[in-house]
Amino acid sequence: MNGGKLTGVFAVACANPGAVNDVPMLAGLVSAAAALADSAGGGGEGGGKPGKSGRDDPDGGNGDGRGGIPAAYHALYKKAAAGSCVNWRVLAAIGYVESRHGADTGPSPAGALGPMQFMPATWRNYGRDGNGDGRENVHDPADAIPAAAGYLCAHGAATDLRTALWHYNHSWRYVDHVLAVADRLR
Numbered sequence: 062m063n064g065g066k067l068t069g070v071f072a073v074a075c076a077n078p079g080a081v082n083d084v085p086m087l088a089g090l091v092s093a094a095a096a097l098a099d100s101a102g103g104g105g106e107g108g109g110k111p112g113k114s115g116r117d118d119p120d121g122g123n124g125d126g127r128g129g130i131p132a133a134y135h136a137l138y139k140k141a142a143a144g145s146c147v148n149w150r151v152l153a154a155i156g157y158v159e160s161r162h163g164a165d166t167g168p169s170p171a172g173a174l175g176p177m178q179f180m181p182a183t184w185r186n187y188g189r190d191g192n193g194d195g196r197e198n199v200h201d202p203a204d205a206i207p208a209a210a211g212y213l214c215a216h217g218a219a220t221d222l223r224t225a226l227w228h229y230n231h232s233w234r235y236v237d238h239v240l241a242v243a244d245r246l247r
Contacts, residue, residue, distance in 0.1 A: 134162045134176075137206045141191070145210035146219035152210055154243035155229065156202075166200055175199035177209040187212045 130138070130153055138156065142149035156162050159178035167174045172181065179187070179199050188197035191207040198204050209229070218225035226236040 130157070130162055134202060134206075137191075137202050141207040141210040144207070146214040147210045147222075148243070150243040150246045151213070151218075151222065151226075151239065152206055153246055154239045155209055155226075156206065157242055158235070158239055163202055175205045176202045177205040179205065179208065183212070184208070187215070 134156060135153070138149040138153045141147075141152055153162075156176055159173075160166055160176045163176040166176055167178060169178055173179060174181065174184070181199075184197075184199045187208050188199065189204050189208040189211060190197050191205075192201065192203035196204070197208075199208075213222075213225045213229060216225040216228040223236050223240070226239055227233065230236075
C-alpha cells in the first residue's frame with residue numbers, strides 16, 4: 062500500500078474515530094492502516110494532530126500544564142466543571158482532542174460542529190445557553206463547554222466516566238486518548 066493512501070485512510074480515522082464504526086468496510090481499512098502505522102512507529106490517534114513525539118502534547122510545548130489552553134477556554138472549562146460532575150481536565154481534554162480549543166470547529170467528516178464537536182441532533186437535546194445571551198450556540202464555547210459537561214453527567218460520568226466518554230464518541234480509543242490528555246494537564 063502506498064504511504065499517501067495509508068495516510069489518507071488513517072486521517073479519516075483520526076478526524077472522527079467513532080464514525081468509522083458505522084461503515085464495516087471502512088472500519089476494517091482503518092484497523093489495517095492503524096496496524097501498519099503502529100508497526101512503522103508512526104501515527105497518533107483521536108481527533109487531532111500528534112506532536113513531534115507521535116502523541117499529543119497537551120502543554121503545547123510550553124510546559125505550563127494548561128495544555129496551551131487559551132485563557133478564556135481555561136476559565137470556561139473550570140466554570141462548567143464547577144457546576145457539574147466532571148473535572149475541568151476532562152472537559153479541556155475533549156476540547157483539545159475535538160477542536161484544539163476551538164481552532165477547528167468543523168463540520169467534521171461526520172457532521173459534528175463547534176469547539177466540543179456536537180452532532181446537530183445531540184445539540185438539539187443537550188445544547189445550553191451557558192452565557193445567558195438567550196441563545197444556544199454550538200459554536201460558542203460558553204455554550205458548548207457546559208453542554209458537554211451536562212451531556213457527560215447525563216450519561217453517568219459521576220460513576221463511570223469511561224462509559225460516559227464512550228457515549229460522547231463511540232470509540233474506546235477515543236476514551237483512552239481523552240483520558241491520557243486529561244492526565245497530562247495540571
